[in-house]
Amino acid sequence: MNGINRDRNGFVIDGEFVLVTQYHKSLSHFDSPKVIPRFLPEQIGQLMAMYMVYVRPLTDWWEADQWALYDKMSLPSDFIWHDKNGPWESSQMLRAVSNWTLYYMGRRITLQDWRHIAVAISKKLACNRGVKKADFENDNDDDDSEQVAGDIWSGQPLVAQVPGAHRVRVITASKPSLKRECVVEAGGLAPIKQPKILPLNKAVSEVASEQALLKALQAVLQDDHAEFRTPQQKEAVRLAAAKETPLVAILPTGSGKSLVFMVPTMLSSSGVTIVVAPYAELKRQLVTRCIDAGLDCKHWPEAQESWPRVVLVSAEAALSNDFLQWAADVGVRGKLNWVVIDECHLTFTAADEYWGKLRGLVLLCNLGCPFVFLTGTLPLLCQREFEEAMQLQNPLYIRASSHCVNVEYSVIWVRNGQGATEVQKLVESWVAGLAPGEKGVIYCNSHMKCKVLAQRLGCHYYHGNPKDSNAHFLAQQEAGFQAWLSSETPYIVATAALGTGIDVPGITHVIHLEAPHSIIDYAQEAGRAGRGGEHVVAVVVIEEKDWPEEDAAKDSCLELKQREVNSFIRTKGCRRRILGQCLDSNLQDCKGIEAVLCDNCRREEVVWKSELSTQGMIMS
Structure with a gap:
């Protein structure tokens, strides 16, 4: 008209x-x-x-x-x-x-x-x-x-x-x-x-200077000499503080992902940051970190009666009418600063029912505030699936190298029925050399195998219902788990339930009895170790019947994640290179990044030195 x-x-x-x-x-x-x-x-x-x-x-x-x-x-x-x-x-x-x-x-x-x-x-x-x-x-x-x-x-x-x-x-x-x-x-x-x-x-008033970011980091860590660990961590913090959205920060496990929202929250003079965490233990750890940093932080629904600086909520609770009403009210009043989705890779790797709940978090986008997604593993080939799951438009990615230079990867082939025996030999050979506070994790693919192996090793086993995030909280209250945390018993047998979102210091040994479900799962589970920079030994034990054959026709019929696992297991080249290729297309090998050598690179070096010695070029 x-x-x-x-x-x-x-x-x-x-x-x-x-x-x-x-x-x-x-x-x-x-x-x-x-x-x-x-x-x-x-x-x-x-x-x-x-x-x-x-x-x-x-x-x-x-x-x-x-x-x-x-x-x-x-x-x-x-x-x-x-x-x-x-x-x-x-x-x-x-x-x-x-x-x-x-x-x-x-x-x-x-x-x-x-x-x-x-x-x-x-x-x-x-x-x-x-x-x-x-x-x-x-x-x-x-x-x-x-x-x-x-x-x-x-x-x-x-x-x-x-x-x-x-x-x-x-x-x-x-x-x-x-x-x-x-x-x-x-x-x-x-x-x-x-x-x-x-x-x-x-806007000038909202973009923090580099000096202000550094001071906020030092305040969070309570260390006047603290620095950002990597350029990618620093850039992710800067973009989050500038409220660029949607922001996806892919930083390796143990690299300080939580600082991506804690530092901007410390900079902001007021307002609320909502953090959606998948597991009860992860929420507990985040609350402890925030309070230690001087940030008022509460679980939902405790936060319902007040507006703390940081609110921790589970994926299930985040979809409830009470929470959505409360969050919308905070947003309408202009007090909602950020919504943070931690361990966002679970939107496409979790069990079906829990996966559906995580994908329901897309409803939070209606709050109209900046969004930050955090994970340690998001392969390039999975970015499209992740964007579709969360309905993201032109997200900004900050990606750090997936390589953990302190981890020594190896794969051991054993005869059928000898897998548990090999694991027991490894544990017995390592336990005497453990320093005070050091410990290890043994992963199995099923609850029953965990139970049997734990009985054989005389240790506790950890499992959780993949459909219920609160099951982790119950499992963590058991005396056996607490004894492992305190290093009274140095080893624990676990399912993938112990593979994501739990920060336990002192883990130096990781054993997988059977092949992992996917490279993402393996990176998360091996990433539980060495978070303090310790030397880590990560071993995969494969029985003869489970060893993947070199058959291109059969491989072409498998899912991508299975083909990636098979490549990691049977490769005669650098295993770290296979991991990097799958996770972020980083083709560097152990020597290229000066990392601890994997078994194949170590074997290749021994052969090379042996040949040189035979030719009289190396003095014994």
Whole structure:
């Protein structure tokens, strides 16, 4: 319905869908009508474009065809939201908005709430960042709008001035992809001089300096001489502090992933950071770390009565109506800083039922705040699956090398039925040489094998129901597990339940009886060891019947994860290179990164030295 007195339409500007609506009707008589352009979130904009291009013409044709049955004619409506009586009344729009926001966000948003949010977004995210010429509604309740909406940001636009009915100037600084001033005219989109506007997520007041990040790190670690461990850790912390979203940090186990959210939280003066942790023990450890760092931290639902700086919640609880309502309320008040998903690789590696719960975390995206995903293992080939599971659009990845230079990898072939005997020999040969506090883990693929092997070795066995994250908490209360933690009994037999999200110091030996389920599982399980930089021995014991054959035809019929495990087991080359190739396409071998040699590299070096010695080139 465009004309001299009205400007209402949809536009596509730099690939972004924007709805332009009339603002003050009376001012149109003086050729200075004000309008508001509402930029839609990317996926909503795509839906709107598809609706207007494909769906709406079809429904208009259907309506016309229906009227023709009664020899009548009705012109198609110019309104998006309409029925047979014409455009929706405010009451109809109110019911739709409030009902669906309650359903998807856990909070009922009214039209008045939306007005507050729109005004506050425009004022806070436009005027305060250099857009001084934008026109805003000069009502008396602007302060109330800021109180209600706070820092909410979900891709809404800046208010723009329209000097004439057929010309719309839009300052496109509200989204990272729209960073120039444009004029929308009948002839199309004409870019003009780029304004000097700082992107919203790069505002001077919000981007911490390198010195501020370092001081926050030292405050968290309570060490005045602390430094970032790796450039990737430092960059992940910087981007999280700048609220780049969605951010995916892939840092090896034991590399300090939790600092990616703890340091920015320490920098922020107020607000809440929600951390979704898969297991009870991981939550307990994170709470301890946060409290030790001076950050107020509570479990859910203890946090329900207050707004601590960090809230730890399980995946199941994060999907409950009570939590979603509480989180939405915190967000609407502008106090929700970050949502962090820890061990995010479980979205595609966990057991089916728990996997479904983790994928349900996509509902949290409706909170409209920055998201940070943390994991130690996310292979490049799995990135697409991960993005689809969490419905991510153009995530920013920070990836560190997966290589653990202190781990000595080896594979031992034994005859059928001799696997448990070989494990027992290894344990007996190592136990006398363990330093105080050192310990080891023996992994089995089934609960029954764990129980039998533990009885044979005279130690405790650890398992948890993969469908129930709280089962880990119960298993960790058992006396045998506590005795292993304190190194009273140096070894424990476990299923993959002990493979993710548990930080236990002093583990120096890891044995797998049978091949691991996948390279991701193996990296996580072997990564329980050497978190303090100790030398680690990681051994896989394979019986003859389970040794993978060299058969290209059979391999082609296997799943990718099985082919990767087979390659790791039967390779005659560097095992570390196979791990790096599978996890992050890093083809360096043990010698290339000056790591502890794997069994094959060590054997190759012995052969090489032997040949040189035979030729008289090495003095004995």
